[in-house]
Amino acid sequence: MDLNVERLTLRDIAPCFEGAIPSVIATASAQGVPNVTYLSKVRMVDDERVALSNQFFSKTAKNLVENPEADLLVIDPRSYEQYRLHLRYERTDRRGPVFDRLRVDVDVAAALEGMQDVYRLRAADVYRVTDIQSVPSGLPPVDRSALAGARDGLDAGRISELSLRLGRCPDLDTMVQTAVSGLAELFGYEHSLLLLVDEEGTRLYTIASHGYDAEGVGSEVALGDGLIGLAAERCTPVTVGNVTQVSKYSRRVRRSYEDSGAVSPGREVPVPGLPDSASRCAVPAMVLGQLVGVLTVESRKTVAFGPADEAILTVVATILANAIESDRAHERDALPMAPAAPGQARSSSQVGEATHVRFFAVDGSVFLDGEYLIKGVAGRLLWALLGHHEREGRTDFTNREVRLDPSLDLPAFRDNFESRLILLKRRLDEREAPIRIEKTGRGRFRLLVSGAVRLDQVDDGS
Amino acid sequence: MIDEALRAFLERGCATIVGTASADGVPHAQRGWGCSVVGPTTVRLLLDASDAELRTHLDAGGPIAVTSADVRTLRSVQLKGRVTEVENVPGPADLERCHVHNEELFRDIEETDFFPRLLTERMVPPGYLVAVVEVEELYDQTPGPGAGAQVEAGWT
Numbered sequence: 001m002d003l004n005v006e007r008l009t010l011r012d013i014a015p016c017f018e019g020a021i022p023s024v025i026a027t028a029s030a031q032g033v034p035n036v037t038y039l040s041k042v043r044m045v046d047d048e049r050v051a052l053s054n055q056f057f058s059k060t061a062k063n064l065v066e067n068p069e070a071d072l073l074v075i076d077p078r079s080y081e082q083y084r085l086h087l088r089y090e091r092t093d094r095r096g097p098v099f100d101r102l103r104v105d106v107d108v109a110a111a112l113e114g115m116q117d118v119y120r121l122r123a124a125d126v127y128r129v130t131d132i133q134s135v136p137s138g139l140p141p142v143d144r145s146a147l148a149g150a151r152d153g154l155d156a157g158r159i160s161e162l163s164l165r166l167g168r169c170p171d172l173d174t175m176v177q178t179a180v181s182g183l184a185e186l187f188g189y190e191h192s193l194l195l196l197v198d199e200e201g202t203r204l205y206t207i208a209s210h211g212y213d214a215e216g217v218g219s220e221v222a223l224g225d226g227l228i229g230l231a232a233e234r235c236t237p238v239t240v241g242n243v244t245q246v247s248k249y250s251r252r253v254r255r256s257y258e259d260s261g262a263v264s265p266g267r268e269v270p271v272p273g274l275p276d277s278a279s280r281c282a283v284p285a286m287v288l289g290q291l292v293g294v295l296t297v298e299s300r301k302t303v304a305f306g307p308a309d310e311a312i313l314t315v316v317a318t319i320l321a322n323a324i325e326s327d328r329a330h331e332r333d334a335l336p337m338a339p340a341a342p343g344q345a346r347s348s349s350q351v352g353e354a355t356h357v358r359f360f361a362v363d364g365s366v367f368l369d370g371e372y373l374i375k376g377v378a379g380r381l382l383w384a385l386l387g388h389h390e391r392e393g394r395t396d397f398t399n400r401e402v403r404l405d406p407s408l409d410l411p412a413f414r415d416n417f418e419s420r421l422i423l424l425k426r427r428l429d430e431r432e433a434p435i436r437i438e439k440t441g442r443g444r445f446r447l448l449v450s451g452a453v454r455l456d457q458v459d460d461g462s
Numbered sequence: 463m464i465d466e467a468l469r470a471f472l473e474r475g476c477a478t479i480v481g482t483a484s485a486d487g488v489p490h491a492q493r494g495w496g497c498s499v500v501g502p503t504t505v506r507l508l509l510d511a512s513d514a515e516l517r518t519h520l521d522a523g524g525p526i527a528v529t530s531a532d533v534r535t536l537r538s539v540q541l542k543g544r545v546t547e548v549e550n551v552p553g554p555a556d557l558e559r560c561h562v563h564n565e566e567l568f569r570d571i572e573e574t575d576f577f578p579r580l581l582t583e584r585m586v587p588p589g590y591l592v593a594v595v596e597v598e599e600l601y602d603q604t605p606g607p608g609a610g611a612q613v614e615a616g617w618t
Contacts, residue, residue: 021577026481026491026527033542034489034527036481037603059601059610071491073479080581084491136512138588244575249605252536256606278576302577 008132010044013076013083017044018241018303019105020077022249025052027059030066035059040249041105042074045098045126050087053102054123061125064089070127073135077242077302082135087127099124104230108238109246111230113254153308158186159315166319171439172327173422179295179320180210187312189297191274194285194320195221195228196293196419199377204232204294207423212274217426218374231282232294237310239281241303279304285317285324292321327418354452355434359383361459368433377416378424380408383457385447386435390455399443421445463597468617469499471539473559475566476530480509482519482545492516494528495590496563498556503597505541508552508560510587520548520593528595529603533570538603539617547594556592 016023022038029035037060043051050072054061064070068089075082093099099121106121162182169175176194183189191211195204198220206219224233231238240246273280273296282296295317297305358367365375366382374382384405388394402408403417425437425445434450464472478494496508507528510516520526523545531538552560564586568579600613 021575024479024491024493026479026483026489028481028483028487028489030487032483032485032487033525034481034483036479036491036527036529036540037609038477038479038529038531038538038605040605067487067489069488071481071489073491073493075585077577080577080584082585136588137584138586139584242575248536248574252604253606256604256608259606259608276576 008083008134010047010050010129010132013074013132014044015076015078015303016074016083017042017050018077018306020242020245020303021075022245023075024073025060026071027063028067028069029063035063039072040109040246041102042072043098043102043105049090049126049128050085051093051098051102051124051126053106053121054092054125055106055119055121061123064125082137084131084133084135085129086131088130090126090128093124093126094122098126104234104236104238107230107234108227108240109250109253111224111226112247113250114225115250115254115257116224118257119253154311155187159312162186162316163319166316166323169323171442172324172418173425173439175323176208176320176422179316180208183297183313183316184210189313191277191299192295192297193228193273194293194295195232196324196416197223197232197291199416201291204228205376205423207293207419207426217430218378218423227280228282228294228296231284231296232291235284235286235291237281237283237314239279239305239310241279241305243277243280243298274298274300276300278302281305281309281313283310283313283317285321287318287321287325290325292324293317295320324419328416354454356454356456357383357386357435358456358458361457368431368435371431373431373433374424374427376420377408378420378427381417381420382424382435383455384408386449386453386455389447389449390453395447395449396440397445397447399445463503463600464499464505465616468539468600468613471532471537471617472497472499472505472530473563475533475563475568475570477533477567477571478507478528478530480507480516480529481527482516482524484515484519485522485524490515490519493585493587494530495587496556496560497528497530498559500594503543504546505595505597506556506559507593507595508556508563508590509593511550511589511591512587517548517591520545520591526593526595531603533567534574536605538605538609539613540601540603541595541597542599542601543595543597545593546596549592549594552590552592557590560590 019041023042025039026036041053045051070087072085072087102124103121110116110119165178165182169178180192183192193206194208195206203220203222206217221229223229227238277298278300280298282294284291285293295313356369363375364379366373366379384407428436436448438446440446480492480494482490492513494507498506500506526545528541568582571577571582602611602613
């Protein structure tokens with residue numbers, strides 16, 4: 001590569017290719033008429049090439065057929081230093097690793113606004129970089145060595161420490177909390193979520209979080225929606241260095257599609273997490289080739305995460321996935337246990353104001369004193385437990401007996417009982433509810449009810 | 463060709479980029495630092511005076527493309543035309559336009575993309591020149607399936 005005297009390389013300016021700041025590309029037709037436009041993403045292919053996404057068969061693409069020369073301006077988001085890359089178009093990929101990498105970038109933008117059906121990568125244009133120059137600024141240069149950025153290496157010692165901590169956890173509840181706390185303490189990931197795949201395999205629900213004002217346990221996202229849903233659907237790590245920029249671009253593109261009638265207005269994809277997040281990284285938690293959940297971290301810093309973060313999180317997610325699956329296998333294979341001792345039937349004359357528990361059979365949602373608590377399997381589980389408590393005075397239960405309750409409607413192919421129990425326990429704790437769940441041993445738990453409860457079932461969802 | 467709506471759009475703090483080309487068709491990208499509409503088809507652009515390659519292309523009176531994008535909405539327009547004049551020393555009105563443009567641009571970036579002025583001001587070039595451009599064509603460059611469509615019915 002013919003570089004200028006500064007001998008800049010693509011690796012020197014790698015943060016420019018994280019998509020945090022739009023790049024600028026100029027091309028020219030065969031007649032020498034220039035075209036200049038912004039690019040949402042430029043990716044580094046290797047030490048000598050970059051790839052540009054082509055979604056709309058633009059004038060840029062047409063010019064390149066006639067004239068392979070292009071001029072690119074990129075900005076380092078850490079310092080706002082600007083670089084000029086002279087490019088020569090080499091080829092267009094419509095499949096393969098370069099195409100796949102850019103496709104994830106485009107799919108993230110599409111997933112943020114529910115445009116997966118219409119907004120997709122058409123092609124990846126690959127260019128050889130023939131020159132890199134630093135663009136002069138009116139201000140003094142920045143000390144490059146002082147620039148902060150994404151983590152640049154794996155710390156085996158810390159990974160080992162977190163693995164050991166996870167290995168010592170006696171149950172799943174402790175383990176998921178140890179994981180998100182350990183990610184903060186050992187690696188500085190101050191905002192993290194662990195989501196698990198639901199029984200139908202179509203949605204993810206949050207089972208543990210760290211660093212949020214509201215814990216958000218139970219919040220859900222559909223597979224394919226947003227960065228988390230995309231990581232789950234593709235079973236691949238997905239990192240975005242400037243969520244704000246990508247979201248703004250997605251909204252603009254969506255509006256253009258709405259104007260053209262290609263999509264209907266109104267779709268918004270709610271994503272659990274920080275409202276002012278700048279960087280997000282989501283990795284799949286997999287075992288035996290199956291998706292179990294997604295581990296995601298986010299930061300208010302731009303371009304906070306890179307390949308090393310994806311690697312660390314993948315290790316932790318895989319450990320968690322194995323533990324969760326092992327726990328499920330243990331539950332499935334466990335010998336029948338003696339049922340827990342029955343208690344005294346509840347007296348209806350308990351003193352104090354009763355907690356009103358309202359259950360909607362249509363979706364399993366439960367409201368405590370008019371406030372939403374939880375829905376789905378976890379909601380039906382709570383309703384079943386409270387029914388036993390009301391009728392028989394039961395407080396102690398085994399996982400095995402409860403999970404066989406047909407009213408829970410647990411599918412045989414993906415039995416999430418333990419995860420749903422943890423979810424329910426955490427939601428009750430988070431709400432400081434007068435009903436709590438306490439683990440009493442492996443496969444056993446206790447329902448703690450303070451004061452009277454009034455059960456009220458709504459069958460038609462009205 | 464440039465109606466009042468487009469004039470207002472171009473003269474605010476849009477993120478502006480320009481493309482030029484050498485006589486043998488090698489393209490060149492650069493940023494713009496303010497635009498004044500001085501006639502139905504004429505604009506004055508503040509550009510980087512330290513960019514020798516750009517200066518060569520401008521002096522040759524070659525074709526030029528100018529894309530201006532609203533940082534908040536990403537609505538974008540591309541002007542295509544020809545450079546008719548280059549002024550080495552911007553006048554007071556040009557520098558005032560440049561100042562207002564930069565203030566609005568950096569404020570919009572800070573408020574929507576959260577990059578502080580301390581950083582974004584590093585894009586500002588060491589000095590400015592003025593290029594007078596005769597606009598011949600207008601294109602809607604807003605991201606989406608309609609990008610590249612010619613603007614014929616006015617900028618609404």
